[in-house]
Amino acid sequence: MKQNYFSLKGVIVLFIFTMALDGFAQKTVGLDNWYNHETNAKTGKIFHYTWDDTQNSGFSQLGDLFKSKGADLKTIGAKADKKSLKGVDVYIIVDPDTTSENPNPNYILPDDIKAITKWVKDGGVLLILANDKPNCEFTHLNQLGKEFGLHFNPVTLNPVTGKDYNMAAETNLPNHPLFKGVNKIYMKEVCSLSLSKGAKAVLTDNKQVYIAETSFGKGYVLAVGDPWLYNEYIDHAMLPSDFENLKAANNLTEFLLSKVKK
Numbered sequence: 320m321k322q323n324y325f326s327l328k329g330v331i332v333l334f335i336f337t338m339a340l341d342g343f344a345q346k347t348v349g350l351d352n353w354y355n356h357e358t359n360a361k362t363g364k365i366f367h368y369t370w371d372d373t374q375n376s377g378f379s380q381l382g383d384l385f386k387s388k389g390a391d392l393k394t395i396g397a398k399a400d401k402k403s404l405k406g407v408d409v410y411i412i413v414d415p416d417t418t419s420e421n422p423n424p425n426y427i428l429p430d431d432i433k434a435i436t437k438w439v440k441d442g443g444v445l446l447i448l449a450n451d452k453p454n455c456e457f458t459h460l461n462q463l464g465k466e467f468g469l470h471f472n473p474v475t476l477n478p479v480t481g482k483d484y485n486m487a488a489e490t491n492l493p494n495h496p497l498f499k500g501v502n503k504i505y506m507k508e509v510c511s512l513s514l515s516k517g518a519k520a521v522l523t524d525n526k527q528v529y530i531a532e533t534s535f536g537k538g539y540v541l542a543v544g545d546p547w548l549y550n551e552y553i554d555h556a557m558l559p560s561d562f563e564n565l566k567a568a569n570n571l572t573e574f575l576l577s578k579v580k581k
Contacts, residue, residue, distance in 0.1 A: 344581045348385045349393040349407035350378065353425050354415040354456075356396075367420075368413045368448075368546055370394055375551035378413075384572045399431045404438045408579040412463075413448040414546050415456040427459040436466045440536030444578045447542045451475035451508040467533050467540045468516025476527060476544075479507050484559055489529070495521055496574045497530070501563045505552050509545035518542075539578045 357367040366372045370382040382392050397403045416424035439445050449455050449471045457473045477487040487507040492498040511527040522530035531542045548568045
C-alpha cells in the first residue's frame with residue numbers, strides 16, 4: 320500500500336511538472352517572406368520588414384523584443400500551407416508586394432487563405448500589418464481579411480510633411496493591453512479598416528479604424544493599417560522622445576505571445 324502511495328505521488332508530481340513546462344513552452348514567431356519579398360537594388364539581398372534587416376527598413380528590433388520574452392524567430396519563405404505553418408504560434412504577414420516592389424509578386428491565393436484560416440481556427444495567432452494606398456497589394460490581402468471580417472481600405476491617412484511628426488501622432492489611445500502605460504504613438508501614412516463578422520475596433524481616429532481585432536475559432540487576429548513598428552519608428556532614432564512606439568512594441572509582443580494557447 321505504501322509503495323502504491325509513493326507511485327501515485329510520483330505520477331502526480333510528474334504531471335504537475337509537465338504542465339508547468341507546457342506553460343513555459345517555447346513559442347515561435349514566424350514572419351512571412353513570401354508575400355513580402357523585396358530585393359535591395361544596391362545589395363541584391365532580401366530586405367524590408369525582415370528579421371535580419373537591421374536598417375531603418377527592418378524588423379530586427381521588433382524581433383529582439385520577441386526574443387527577450389523567450390520566443391524563437393522564424394522566417395517563412397514559402398506560401399502559407401500546413402508545412403510552412405507547422406510549429407508556428409504567431410504568424411506575421413506584412414505589406415504584401417505590389418508589382419512596383421516586386422515584378423513577380425507572390426499573391427495570397429485561395430489555397431493559402433484556406434491554410435491560414437484553418438491554422439487560426441486551430442489556435443494560431445495572426446498579425447496582419449498592411450500599408451497605405453500606393454504601397455500595399457490590397458486585392459488578395461482583402462480576400463484573406465474577408466474571412467475574419469477585416470477589409471483594408473486603399474487610402475492614405477496621417478500624412479506627414481517633413482519632420483512635423485505630430486501630424487501622425489495618436490494620443491486618444493484606448494484601454495487595451497496594446498497601450499498599457501502608453502500616451503502617444505506614431506502612425507504615419509496608414510490605411511483604414513472596415514469591419515464585419517464581429518471584428519472589433521481597437522484604435523480609431525476621426526471615426527477611421529486603424530487597428531482591429533477578432534477571435535476566430537480557437538485563434539486570434541490583430542490587424543493594423545501600417546507596418547508600424549519597423550526599426551525606423553520603433554525607438555527614438557527618428558522620433559522625438561515623447562513618442563512611445565517602443566513601449567507599444569513591448570506591449571504588442573507580450574500581448575501576442577499571451578494569446579498563444581499551448
